[in-house]
Amino acid sequence: MHEERTQHSEDSNGPTGPEDLRGSVATFDREEGATAIATLSTKNHEVFESRVRDRSHVCLACGQASVHRFLYRKNGCDILRCEQCGLGRAETMGFDPESYYTSDYFSGERPDGYADYIGTENILRREFAGTVEFIRKFRASGRLLDVGCAYGFFLHEAKRFFDVSGIELAEDAAEHCRRSGLNVFTGQADETLLGRLGTTDVIVLLDVIEHLPSPRDTIALLVNRLDPGGIIVITTGDFGSLYSRVAGAHWRLMTPPQHLWFFSQASMQAMATSLGLEVEHLDHPWKVVPLSLISFQLTRMSGLRPKRIAISNRLGLPVNLFDAMRVVLRKPSR
């Protein structure tokens, strides 16, 4: 955990702040906080409060100890953005991934989960077949590890060309994989589990990095499992995209505490460079999305509690909101 502290340096207040407020902010500290707030006018109070919520963190993407700007609250989490590279972070209280990613998550029992993951296998597998084709442009064959492989749909497509294995936190999903003959380990991608695996040529994290408690540490461990010349393929949202910036707290991927990190192109580049990886490719691909997931997400955005939808599981639509990116990172061959 990084140390948090209230941000009260003069620089962090920016050039737009009211002059009278600056003096108060500069002298603010934990002991005098209550008194300082009490003396502020109501008009200034909101501005003041949002600034106090800015804080300093060591950014896990760019590695800088930088001001993290408070943007808004969503689902009880503060959403902050690194002023250096644009990485977004959700600050959660006591979120436990192990108790969260259960079968409920994949079966429509959670408003922020999947509508019906297994029911949409056909569409997902067609989509994943395209991803395999894409990956083969960078690495045609070899060993492949899927981190967060869910029910193994991607692995089944990939095993036509690669020697595959996977890691999955949700026990039910991992068990489903093993029953279908896949080599899948249950647990977090930590040192213990990764230590049991050999080295590999391709590592994929498909819509997974934003869920990890500590993505930089995980990627660093994965780099150690990667042979020189090997690649890491990541798909995740693009926090710098037009849609994300316009929609703010209402962005379809702004779903803490499920999503904890919001990468921009710059933050992805910064993290890669600091881990000795080269960004070989970055794009915003089109995706065939199950109609059921589209209506599930639209219902959720309209504020209603989404219900499980039996129809439209077999229908998919090509969608591109240009707010999700696909990145290929290469470990240099020595």
Ligand SMILES: [Zn+2]
């Ligand atoms: Zn940063």
